[in-house]
Amino acid sequence: VTIKLSGEASVCIADKEAQIKKVQESIDGLGEKVDDEAAEVTKQRNKLQKEKEELDKALAQCNLYKQNSDKASEHISLAEKSYFQEKYLIRGPHIYTLAVEYLKNPFELITDSGTFFWKHAGIQDLDVTETLTVFTIVILAIMIGLWIRRRMLNLEQRIEWHDHFTEHFTQAALTTFAKYLPWLFGASTAALILFIITEDISPAPFVTTLAIALLIYLAFITAVRFIFSPVEPAQTFFDFTPGIALKLSRRLRILAILTFAGYLAFYTVFSESIPELNRLLLRDVFSLLIVLNLIWLFMVLVRSPKLENIRWLLITLIIVFAFSLAAEWAGYRNLGLHGRRAVLLTFILLAVFLTLSKLFRDLFNAMDDGTYEWCKRLHEKLGVEEKKTLPGLVWIRLLTTIVIWGGFAHIVISSWDQSGAIIQHTRNYIVNGFQIGEFRIVPSKILLSLLIFALIIISTGWIKRQLESNWLPKTSMDRGAREAVVTITGYVMFVIAALAALSVAGFNFSNIAIVAGALSVGIGFGLQNIVNNFVSGLILLFERPVRKGDWIQVGTTEGYVQDIRIRSTRILTFDRSDVIVPNSELIANQVTNFMLDNIRxxxxxxxxxxxxxxxxxxxxxxxxxxxxxxxxxxxxxxxxxxxxxxxxxxxxxxxxxxxxxxxxxxxxxxxxxxxxxxxxxxxxxGIEIPFPQRDVHVKTLPDKNAGD
The missing domain is CATH 3.30.70.100 (Alpha-Beta Plaits)
Structure with a gap:
């Protein structure tokens, strides 16, 4: 909160300083005060001075607001630092002490566990009717899941699958989810009914927690099968080394079983039935099993030749897991658990977001290439030829990439930074922006402007398509005029997209005169040809001496006009070569148009x-x-x-x-x-078409007796 307040105060200060600067410029523009100046000038000067005084007061309030928020933020940061130091650096009994205490009464853990299951399992809280109801509805849910599974497998067999990442992904999801669907239905139904029945019981009975944990376990197992070993005939959509995927799948299932058992042991009412020292010892033993399984799992990745470039990272993670176990055994259990969780979550999130990124990349490639029928229809709707990229889609790609990996960074930083200070600072910079000289850059507005620009550019294709095929043919305009309207509409929409994006991004259009002045200087130095071609393009579009599809001759170039752009015109010669002719040549030089008024x-x-x-x-x-x-x-x-x-x-x-x-x-x-x-x-x-003939008359013949 204090970071947000500090950001708002910074925005307030920047805004007031800009206003004060503007008012001061107006005051300076009136010049020095003289004795006999006009009454209107004096009145305006007094008005500006009063306005400046009000702004100075507001600026002082903003500065005070900023100082107070900075002090509060500093105090809160110190308190958070102290809290997290105490939380993660607090030391409990080490494993040797726990083992010695356990050996004094080794059967206490078993006795307490039996007592818990007898008194607090939650089954005794259900009467016969409730038990039969749960059992019946769960069986019914499993049967419904079996029926849906059969329908899903039939659907999978009817679809003609292609060799694309997205289709491999979809097929794997369909077959794997269908296999586990009955058990997921049963577990989710049991968890829901038990939660409703035992809602008023606090804490939640163990049987309810068990049903919820079972559902999570089955969902995790389904995800593991889906990614590493999909149900046949589906194949893995990632390019794993042969045998690696199967090993990863098996070891992840073991990890899931350990996690399932650990959740029931340490995060349910069962943990309250065990004495604290025994619970800590059990947790240390459980951590040993988890870390050994993680090391076993990551060793599979280390041996993969395709991951040779990041082998050092995998080995580093293994060392981190070992240190987290050592920290727990030494008594720093919160530190060890937090480090292990953060590292594991980072690795899992990396895999998830890589998959998500690849899915979107494959989707955008399909939209550009027209891979699927709906992609071809989209090309047709937007008036884009097959195999041509969709206009504006590159900005959607960029925005999607920023959002995906920005979300990844947000979640990963949150998992490591428990105080949330880094996230708050980052969010403040993204939402409120930061100052560079006289400019204030707000990343959130820039991202929104990119989205608006991309959407307008994409919709431009649809509007041009509608103009060309549906709206303009119903008018009395000839073909050339219709094409000119469509082309000009495209340029107008581009200008609208640029202006809308700049406006949302916070561009101050009062500086447009400065931009225009810079452009005029640029034109004077080296942009004459570009401007000449630009103006010539406008003349071609309005006068239409040359139209798309016309057969023309410009100098030695002869062919069909394929496209008239704002700077140049593309001509397709009879040899199927594209010739780019600057528009100024079509205006300044002689052009032969064989099809200007008619095609005769x-x-x-x-x-x-x-x-x-x-x-x-x-x-x-x-x-x-x-x-x-x-x-x-x-x-x-x-x-x-x-x-x-x-x-x-x-x-x-x-x-x-x-x-x-x-x-x-x-x-x-x-x-x-x-x-x-x-x-x-x-x-x-019988009419002869002659060819050139010559009669040869020889005046003298060589003497036959002459020598060779």
Whole structure:
């Protein structure tokens, strides 16, 4: 509490100092006071001075608040330090003393245990009707569990499982939980009924505690089987070394049995029936069994080749367990127990959070890759192509990672720091932030801003998809205008996401003029090209001389426009190569757009025939071939096919067939089809397509008698 108050006081001081600085700047802006200054200036000066005095008083209160909270925090810290020193460094009798006392009356422990079970077990508190009721309902719960288990196993057999971590995890959970479900149902039912029946009895009867402990034991055994040796046909979802998982499973089950017995012996009413010295000796013996089992367990991990990099850590943990046992036997039982618990809890939490982290990583990878049907539907809803990453998901990944490992650190620190001072300080920094110069950074607000930014970016894909497929097609806008609206919407949503995130993070927009000034300096020095391309991109989006899907030619680059971004345009050439063209080139240079107003275009086919061919017949054949092609315009909406006799070549009579096409995008294939048809028609009519020929005249022949 004092740490929280101190943090609030720090925030108060920072806030008041900022306000005082702002008021002082306003006062300085009025200049020095002169005798004949205007009444309005004097009035404003007095108002600001009064406001500054009020803020000075408030600042003094905040400073006093901070000093008092710091003093209280110091006193509480000293008291906590004294308390925990006394708690963990207090020394009881060591094991040798306990053993000597036990040997004086070795049968006392057995006698007291028998007396306890006879008088305080709790069974005698139940009448015959209650006993039969408990027995009947437990049997019924087990039968229901058996029925559900059969349904779960049938479901497991019907599912087609894939080789993914998540699916291995789900299958292992399904089969293992199904195996232990009847006994979990029975134990939980018994614990619930006994708790209700013995609710008014204090302390709780041993039989009730036994039922609750049995439920916890079965849940732990189920978790061990699930992680290390799932029920077949499921496989382990972690990549364990062969044989390691089975050994770990067996030793963890032994550890579970020891823990179950220790809970019943030391944390129930049974412990009150044993004399204190015997109870301490029994606890020391129990600690020996626990530590030996833990060392036995960790030795399996030490021998694993996959854990060779952290072998030193595992050996360190084994040494810590041994020291905790030595501390208990020396009489420092609270210290030894706390150290062992904290180390073991840290190790267990590390395994749990690693599993959780891997599950989320696999989930996000599936969402990006479209692994499952629901992932593909999500891609479709957000307008994202398959195998393309979801926009904004990277921020969700980052936020999830921070939350998972932040939670891990919180729990681990809490297990080690019993006073909670570290957690309080950390929480104070996260919630109230910390000061760096004139800036106050609040991590909790930054995390929230990341979440808001990611959610808006992800929703942008859905909004663009709805605009493109559902809303804009119902308007009178042409295709290019609709694409421009969708693109601009994406940029507007990005700006909204950035502004919302900055606002939540605590960014002061009054400093926007400073940012704008810095940007203007940057533009003047080296960002002219970027700004030029940015403005050109806006012109392209609004004027739309080039649209997505158009066939254009820019210089030597020819192809289809794939995407118009705010800085550049991507063109896919006919060789399937992506060419990135800065937007400024599309505005400043000549661009040929074959599909700007309509998709019609002209094709020219050149052909030559041999001298002596019937030219009228050639014209008729070329005209007929053009009219038979379905892509050639013949309805008068464009010029009809035209045959031109272009001239007399060296080897041929040169003709041109000029046709207008419905779809210029299919010009090359149409020219090819017309060429095939011309060749076929000329062959059928006996018209020859010549090739260049030369006559060689030899004036003299070499003398046959001439030497070689």
């Amino acid at each position: 275009g002209r094709a020219i086919i050149s052909v030559g025939v041999a001298y002596g061919s019937d030219t009228e017949k050639v014209r008729y054949i070329l005209t007929q071939v053009a009219e038979e092609n379905e892509l050639v315009v013949k309805d008068g909406t464009s010029p009809k096919p035209l045959v031109l006799f272009r001239g007399f070549g060296d080897s041929s009579l040169d003709f041109e067939l000029r046709v207008h096409l419905y779809d210029v995008d299919r010009r090359l294939s149409t020219i090819s089809n017309i060429n095939f048809a011309i060749d076929k028609a000329f062959r059928e009519e």
